[in-house]
Amino acid sequence: xxxxxxxxxxxxxxxxxxxxxxxGWFAAFDLTKGATPxxxxxxxxxxxxxxxxxxTGRAPSGDDSMALGHGPSSLTITVGxxxxxxxxxxxxxxxxxxxxxxxxRDRLDARRGDGDIGVLLTADDAVVAAHALRALVRTARGTAxxxxxxxxxxxxxxxxxxxxxxxxxxxxxxDGTGSPRPDDPGFDASVFAGPxxxxxxxxxxxxxxxxxxxxxxxxxDVLPRVRQEQVIGRRKDTGAPLSGGTEFTAxxxxxxxxxxxxxxxPGAHVRQASAAANSxxxxxxxxxxxxxxxxxxxxxxAGLLFLAFQSDPRNAFxxxxxxxxxxxxxxxxxxxxxxxxxxxxxxxxxxxxxxGQSLVEAL
Amino acid sequence: xxxxxxxxxxxxxxxxxxxxxxxGWFAAFDLTKGATPxxxxxxxxxxxxxxxxxxTGRAPSGDDSMALGHGPSSLTITVGxxxxxxxxxxxxxxxxxxxxxxxxRDRLDARRGDGDIGVLLTADDAVVAAHALRALVRTARGTAxxxxxxxxxxxxxxxxxxxxxxxxxxxxxxDGTGSPRPDDPGFDASVFAGPxxxxxxxxxxxxxxxxxxxxxxxxxDVLPRVRQEQVIGRRKDTGAPLSGGTEFTAxxxxxxxxxxxxxxxPGAHVRQASAAANSxxxxxxxxxxxxxxxxxxxxxxAGLLFLAFQSDPRNAFxxxxxxxxxxxxxxxxxxxxxxxxxxxxxxxxxxxxxxGQSLVEAL
Numbered sequence: 001x002x003x004x005x006x007x008x009x010x011x012x013x014x015x016x017x018x019x020x021x022x023x024g025w026f027a028a029f030d031l032t033k034g035a036t037p038x039x040x041x042x043x044x045x046x047x048x049x050x051x052x053x054x055x056t057g058r059a060p061s062g063d064d065s066m067a068l069g070h071g072p073s074s075l076t077i078t079v080g081x082x083x084x085x086x087x088x089x090x091x092x093x094x095x096x097x098x099x100x101x102x103x104x105r106d107r108l109d110a111r112r113g114d115g116d117i118g119v120l121l122t123a124d125d126a127v128v129a130a131h132a133l134r135a136l137v138r139t140a141r142g143t144a145x146x147x148x149x150x151x152x153x154x155x156x157x158x159x160x161x162x163x164x165x166x167x168x169x170x171x172x173x174x175d176g177t178g179s180p181r182p183d184d185p186g187f188d189a190s191v192f193a194g195p196x197x198x199x200x201x202x203x204x205x206x207x208x209x210x211x212x213x214x215x216x217x218x219x220x221d222v223l224p225r226v227r228q229e230q231v232i233g234r235r236k237d238t239g240a241p242l243s244g245g246t247e248f249t250a251x252x253x254x255x256x257x258x259x260x261x262x263x264x265x266p267g268a269h270v271r272q273a274s275a276a277a278n279s280x281x282x283x284x285x286x287x288x289x290x291x292x293x294x295x296x297x298x299x300x301x302a303g304l305l306f307l308a309f310q311s312d313p314r315n316a317f318x319x320x321x322x323x324x325x326x327x328x329x330x331x332x333x334x335x336x337x338x339x340x341x342x343x344x345x346x347x348x349x350x351x352x353x354x355x356g357q358s359l360v361e362a363l
Numbered sequence: 364x365x366x367x368x369x370x371x372x373x374x375x376x377x378x379x380x381x382x383x384x385x386x387g388w389f390a391a392f393d394l395t396k397g398a399t400p401x402x403x404x405x406x407x408x409x410x411x412x413x414x415x416x417x418x419t420g421r422a423p424s425g426d427d428s429m430a431l432g433h434g435p436s437s438l439t440i441t442v443g444x445x446x447x448x449x450x451x452x453x454x455x456x457x458x459x460x461x462x463x464x465x466x467x468r469d470r471l472d473a474r475r476g477d478g479d480i481g482v483l484l485t486a487d488d489a490v491v492a493a494h495a496l497r498a499l500v501r502t503a504r505g506t507a508x509x510x511x512x513x514x515x516x517x518x519x520x521x522x523x524x525x526x527x528x529x530x531x532x533x534x535x536x537x538d539g540t541g542s543p544r545p546d547d548p549g550f551d552a553s554v555f556a557g558p559x560x561x562x563x564x565x566x567x568x569x570x571x572x573x574x575x576x577x578x579x580x581x582x583x584d585v586l587p588r589v590r591q592e593q594v595i596g597r598r599k600d601t602g603a604p605l606s607g608g609t610e611f612t613a614x615x616x617x618x619x620x621x622x623x624x625x626x627x628x629p630g631a632h633v634r635q636a637s638a639a640a641n642s643x644x645x646x647x648x649x650x651x652x653x654x655x656x657x658x659x660x661x662x663x664x665a666g667l668l669f670l671a672f673q674s675d676p677r678n679a680f681x682x683x684x685x686x687x688x689x690x691x692x693x694x695x696x697x698x699x700x701x702x703x704x705x706x707x708x709x710x711x712x713x714x715x716x717x718x719g720q721s722l723v724e725a726l
Contacts, residue, residue: 001524160364171427237431
């Protein structure tokens with residue numbers, strides 16, 4: 001079973017455009033000391049071969065049988081490169097991969113951030129994600145080791161919620177409604193490095209910002225629902241904007257209530273995050289809830305693994321986050337605890353091609 | 364969606380006999396200082412009411428909307444009491460709830476073991492489990508706080524694997540084939556406290572042993588497959604015993620290979636864990652794989668949340684584990700890191716009844 005299959009090959013890596021997945025696992029790797037460009041090339045070639053196998057439900061050689069009988073189960077494997085990876089290989093670091101600024105209220109744990117290589121694994125089933133991660137780590141031995149690893153979850157589309165349902169986050173809020181869709185005008189330019197962009201190896205690729213965002217759920221929970229809705233700017237039950245309509249109705253940011261106040265308040269999350277408030281900045285978002293038990297202070301260690309794909313973070317995530325960290329009322333209820341930035345090269349479209357090939361073969 | 368529904372009401376709590384679930388979350392609570400029997404009674408009454416709602420896809424009052432639209436998604440909520448709970452309430456501790464002995468090779472973390480109350484949540488969907496846990500924790504505030512919390516996973520039956528498939532653990536081994544089935548002779552006597560048993564409040568209940576068992580996956584992985592199969596006593600691909608047949612064929616522990624050696628070796632896990640080797644001891648097992656990232660030494664913090672239900676651990680889990688810790692070849696590849704023991708009272712069969720009622724109303 002687990003027949004759902006998301007093609008690995010294509011102009012873009014599959015994890016960028018795949019629909020919301022029940023499981024989102026992320027691993028960052030660092031190159032081992034003395035890893036040569038030849039070893040790195042071999043690793044990317046092997047990862048590409050094995051990812052192609054596992055995403056069609058086949059096992060790589062030396063398999064541990066962990067996911068025997070599971071089928072592809074919508075597995076995607078998406079690989080990105082950190083600035084430190086390029087420096088290690090002596091390659092220039094593209095402008096969009098320059099370190100993110102430190103944002104107000106950031107409380108980042110460096111041990112769980114950054115990394116030479118980042119891999120996003122998504123699947124219907126945690127066993128399939130665990131199996132694929134183990135396989136990639138085994139292959140990497142001697143060339144790259146895990147630096148940090150996290151995992152998150154969503155509802156299972158078509159099983160526990162209707163297909164096409166926007167996920168709810170742990171705050172109970174519909175989360176991702178406003179994310180752009182591939183048929184939106186300008187989508188490709190917002191998300192993918194274009195055919196003229198520099199460096200050439202990133203053409204068709206995307207820049208991925210990863211943030212582990214802890215939610216202060218106990219503080220959020222005690223807010224009355226009407227206040228929660230004001231903080232977000234959407235109704236909690238339907239996800240409809242407070243300016244009216246249904247979940248996918250466009251915001252009317254100027255709309256006034258009967259008392260003259262703005263229907264969507266000045267500090268509402270959706271206003272502060274909107275393209276209109278950020279000179280048109282757009283990110284393609286993915287979110288996975290995480291729940292890692294309880295901290296010593298009794299609060300849940302839980303929140304959102306937030307991923308944003310874009311053609312240039314300087315004009316997108318960074319611009320939006322600089323605003324949110326200061327003006328978004330939601331920022332009082334969340335803490336950014338990890339951060340990483342990766343250049344996700346384009347997909348592969350030829351059976352002999354491998355991820356990152358045009359980067360590493362130019363070294 | 365998520366229409367699958369496992370009835371909450373019944374002579375036994377639903378988590379004992381429910382089929383393998385994709386998500387297994389466990390939380391242990393400690394009573395807050397000064398929690399009175401009246402408060403505890405109120406907590407159990409409220410938990411019962413809310414569990415009944417959530418297991419049919421309805422929301423308790425003051426709900427956070429986290430799982431809105433998910434349906435019951437096979438949710439079960441099963442509550443047990445630790446010896447410390449009974450002592451706090453001035454109730455006698457039944458013999459089967461006496462502390463487990465320390466077993467050879469145990470490396471237990473006391474902060475992640477034991478607890479006054481243990482709650483097992485199982486569901487198809489992690490969002491549904493997280494939502495139910497949050498709801499129980501919210502209700503408990505002022506009476507009980509989370510002591511520790513862990514979560515594990517399996518394949519999704521009927522979605523990523525065929526319904527009725529025995530789960531595979533992270534070692535890639537089919538795990539749970541030999542667990543008894545309700546129609547086996549003697550099942551009820553092995554699993555449930557009988558109608559004459561003492562104390563009366565446990566009649567129809569079961570004793571639950573919880574163990575967090577880390578797997579030394581990197582060491583396991585480098586064993587040749589044939590050696591892995593000898594350690595377990597089953598084939599890796601099909602789960603069939605090395606004495607022949609298919610997954611559910613009974614072991615032939617005396618069967619010899621052509622070279623005269625035992626087909627299932629003297630130290631094989633299935634031999635050492637068998638009822639025959641343990642004076643007939645039988646446990647009803649549940650397992651959930653966990654994968655909590657990587658440890659500082661680079662090894663995965665991963666393994667099995669192991670749960671065993673039985674009518675008396677002294678004649679069941681304890682007897683088996685004393686043997687396994689010494690003689691089981693598998694014991695070299697696993698580490699028991701947490702341990703807890705709970706008395707799981709019977710289920711409720713009347714709308715006004717609540718879990719643990721006959722215990723707390725006798726106080």
